[in-house]
Amino acid sequence: MSGSEPRLADVAARAGVSVATVSRVLNNRGYLSRDTRDRVARAIADLGYRPNLLARALLGRRTQTVGLIVPSVALPFFGEVAVGVENALAEHGYRLLLCNSLGRADRERDHLNLLLANRVEGIISGAHNDPVTEYQSVEMPLVTIDRELAPHIPNVRSANVSGGRLATEHLLQRGAQQPALLTSRSRPQNLREQGYREVLTEAGIVPEIMAVDFHTPENERFPRITTWLDAVQGRVDAVFATDDLMAATVLEWAHRAGRRVPEDFKVVGFDGTLAVRRALPGLTTIQQPIDAICRQAVDLLLRQIEGRVTGQALDQNPLALVELPVTLVPGWTT
Amino acid sequence: MSGSEPRLADVAARAGVSVATVSRVLNNRGYLSRDTRDRVARAIADLGYRPNLLARALLGRRTQTVGLIVPSVALPFFGEVAVGVENALAEHGYRLLLCNSLGRADRERDHLNLLLANRVEGIISGAHNDPVTEYQSVEMPLVTIDRELAPHIPNVRSANVSGGRLATEHLLQRGAQQPALLTSRSRPQNLREQGYREVLTEAGIVPEIMAVDFHTPENERFPRITTWLDAVQGRVDAVFATDDLMAATVLEWAHRAGRRVPEDFKVVGFDGTLAVRRALPGLTTIQQPIDAICRQAVDLLLRQIEGRVTGQALDQNPLALVELPVTLVPGWTT
DNA sequence: GTGAAAGCGCTAACAT
């Protein structure tokens, strides 16, 4: 039982030494005689002793734990992010406390407080419901993934503009006359949209944009999208969807509407997660380097953590914004 | 900074009371005068004080933390499980330490040790690489999801046999003459396979089974499956895949091979996760009640935890095995 | 080389 887990004192007693000595063996610090070292090691093994990380953390103020806040790991992109982050952290001996905000600001706030109370050493956030201003005042190592939170908070993301361009150019190359954009929210900060607009402007084509918010209920998404597609049908002959799941809906519409893909209608998605590539291996998509993003985010975070531990000022990091290159994965939908 | 986070003593000093009093206010225990209560509350607010949960945990031996071990939350099923578990835990004031084993036994072992060292109060495991026998000796509240680990460890899962039957019966009803089974591992413990076999036997049809292991590398999966489908083509006119991602591969094969679905070829999957239902809304599938599974698992786990805290023996729980009913979600692939 | 003792931030007796 955890209630009767052996403590340092038990090991010490069994080995016939003091707790200090056992602690030294554990952290192999200072001089130890070969003999003592062995006896202690035996005692540890015999008892199946496992140091209590909580006690260590309380003393050293290092919990070796990082919090991750995402909308939901049930979404392939964030699921893959969680795996990437956990991996990268594990390499450095850190653990991961997971928080799914489910797009609710109140939950996100609660999670933030929870993480702080748990004395995590840093936070990686992939969620942000805009009204969560608490982040601004959090004096704790913080890195955002994908979406930018505030100018001074380091952000790691894909080269979204170039991704948007890549997708749109590809559609034009494949012969699309009027590619539309399907995205979650149309606004200046939408960099994938920016890439799309740039290319269309260069080609002298008028943009056609549909926005279906990130948090639209499941049962409304499909009708919203198909209604729109029916409406623009004839005019629009291709869609660049800023995430693969939206692209999937377009594909489904095409199937039901009897439009041949790619002959009559072309589709490009965005993300290229493992899950969706297995679900829709044929989908042409812009693949994000999720693993690299996670590694970078963790690196940046640990650097901040180390910085604060060694008492350095958190410098105005020149790497506060990292953009990683994306790749076009061709499929039969274009 | 976390280094200069206010402590209980700081609050006490500011409010002009003792630490014990502050602690009482915090946990509102014992008698407090209205006035003191207010002064302390103010001090807490002024300082932005947040109790150090580590210190609390060290003292009370309750970390309010549970570990979740899954193969990978990048897989839609386990991503959804992670969300469900986190939700259910949050309702009871517990937090979640996430571990992705990635199907590697060594990693799973490491994770297990990590969780123990972190003094989690319980573990929910959805992963298990068979050679990880460590679970057997872990004296800690433990519940498995989906896959059974050992007879005495509580297990919560879908009614897999009935799911297998449902899928197969549905295919026959839709006119399939020779439905094949595509699964990860063919063996007696594979309950979905059992359901499939039962129905085929009753119908006097000879089973046709293909196994592609859970941990087959990405790039081998597709060829393995399509090679098989090409080989049995003509004979087999339908497939029941024991997970949706495999079903997706079959669909892709049908598309490339020019087989019309569902006219020439029918497909049923298994899982019915949110992600896959968005990626492939047309796929007929057997939906698992993931949310209910998670709630049950958490319930069972917390019951064990409470039991041990209140010193009761961990009784031979009559609920050590819970099977939850599945649902057929019809699509156009049948 | 090794031990004794202080203390990390908190709660829970035990006093008053």
Place this chain on the structure above:
DNA sequence: ATGTTAGCGCTTTCAC
């Protein structure tokens, strides 16, 4: 109604 004090399990001076 509130304060004092002894730990929770560990690491870390400072002695010996």
